[in-house]
Amino acid sequence: MVDLNLKAEPFLGHYSKGFKGVDLREIDDNSLVSLALPLGEESKAIKAIEAAFGIPVPDVGHSALAKNGAMRLLRLGRDQLFVVFLYEGMDSEPYIADKLAGAVYSTDQSHVWVTLEISGPSARAALERICPIDLNPDAFAIHQLARTNMEHLGTIIIRTAPDTYLLMSASSSAGSFLHAVETSIENVA
Amino acid sequence: MIINHPLLGPRDAAEFVYLGDAALIDRPDPSVADAAEKFHEYGYLRDNPAGEHQELWYHEQGDRSWLVVTRNTLSHEISKVELARDVAVARGRGR
CATH class of the missing domain: 3.30.70.1400 (Aminomethyltransferase beta-barrel domains)
Known part of the structure; x- marks a missing residue:
């Protein structure tokens, strides 16, 4: 019998990138x-x-x-x-x-969702382009969350720190979701 | 259009799917003598008011709750938003 040695890879290959005022990385653990x-x-x-x-x-x-x-x-x-x-x-x-x-x-549901962490002083400005939720710090406190959609993709957003948000979306469209978030960041960075 | 969800606060109408008249909550009793007539009315006959209308909306891109939204069909003004489950229980459903 063939001795298979398969290893699960993260959906976005440990994606991590710095933009002007924004850091974006995949959370895969x-x-x-x-x-x-x-x-x-x-x-x-x-x-x-x-x-x-x-x-x-x-x-x-x-x-x-x-x-x-x-x-x-x-x-x-x-x-x-x-x-x-x-x-x-x-x-x-x-x-x-x-x-x-x-x-x-x-x-x-571990392998159904892809998770991105967006952080930095311009993170909120970058999200305002694609997120229909009011992210004003008074309206969206730390640990608050919302399930909504971004560029028609269902997304859960969680505020984990003053300038840090987790974005969870379907792993089957992980690449499209990353593209949507990157595009939104590039519009403000 | 913004729908003020009773649990989640104001949400964009794009997160919701519209079903129709909230009279669908009142499913007829199938054991009554005129059940066929009642189910015909339930399935096919709808009021079409110019004014206040109670309707079912589904928060598909949100918490997946069903809502009863009271909306004025002339002005689109929303005067009341309730969880459909609460409305059904208030109308006599068990849980």
Whole structure:
């Protein structure tokens, strides 16, 4: 039998580039598990998540970071959360599901999303060209998030620091998404 | 057009998909004697008001919630936005 030695490559090949006032790089060391809260049992599911991870479940449109920074809960809707966490193995869904003991429905979404981090003093100006969300610091606080679309591509945007945002979009259109973001940056850089 | 989502705040209408009359929430009881007539009305007959209209919008490029938007069809002014789930529960659905 042929001894295959396959190694997963990141969608954008560890992309990292500096622009005038903006840095853009691919984040590729996170796993992502989607949690759906069962209808009518949302409060039980939320208690189970808080007990398992020690992170208060945020309100819709907000995210919450673990104390050690290795896990972030994204509350995308009333009945949906994403768990984004540093994890090496390929079994991220069973790893999360075991801790929640059937209180939620979970699916592995690790290889479905591509993540870009955009940062720097001109990051907000660059995003204003493609992001329909009000990113004014008063309207979009740190850890706030929104699922929206950028250049018709569905995108989750999370503000992680004063001038830093994570952008998550479908990995199947990772190249097009990167092109859209680069173009928007070049329009202001 | 901006839709002021009850959980997420103001969002561009481009994030939403329009379905139509919110009367679709009131699905008839299939066990009643005139169910066929009721389902015909439910499926095909719509009011077409010039003025205030309750309609279903789906936040597809957002949190994927269904909303009941009360909109004036003459001015496009939106006077009320509610989660469709809350409206359905208020009208007697179990959960």
